[in-house]
Amino acid sequence: MSKVAETQSESLKPGPRIYEYETKSSAGTVAIGRKLAQLLTPPCLLILRGDLGAGKTTLVKGIAAALGAAEPDEVTSPTFTLVHEYAGELDGRPVKLLHLDLYRLDAERQLDSLGVEEMRTTDAIVLVEWGEKFKSIRKHADGEIVVTSTGGDARKIVVTLN
Secondary structure, three states: OOOEEEEEEOOOOOOOEEEEEEEOOHHHHHHHHHHHHOOOOOOEEEEEEOOOOOOHHHHHHHHHHHOOOOOHHHOOOOOOOOEEEEEEEEOOEEEEEEEEEOOOOOOHHHHHOOOHHHHOOOOEEEEEEOHHHOHHHHHHOOEEEEEEEEEOOEEEEEEEEO
16 A cells, blocks of 8 residues: 655745645555646646656656546656647546657757647646756746655655646
């Protein structure tokens, strides 16, 4: 059984909402993704930060499952296709989950052909791995999710929603 520890820091002042989670397993990371889906309101673009193998795609598996968009084993990293799109539901309304991986891109001009701005529709949650590399993505992001390995399968996940 996986253990999930959760802390939430919210102040009375307006500003970002920060949620912190810790997990000891991949299953725990998926479980945290399921919880996070309830915090995301379209339209939403979030940067997913973390080293290679940190668990970013594993987290997306949980988000997709919670939205009824895909089973966890159907969600894979879009490293070579750049974008995976899933159709789900949130609060009884249709929602699109777009999972991007920009690891292989290195110039802003390469984003133009992807149409990231066009992906930001009123019914879309856009999760961008390696988005921090690009000024245009950082500028339009509604927050970020940072996944850090703390040894073995343990992870610390910090969510900042602007």
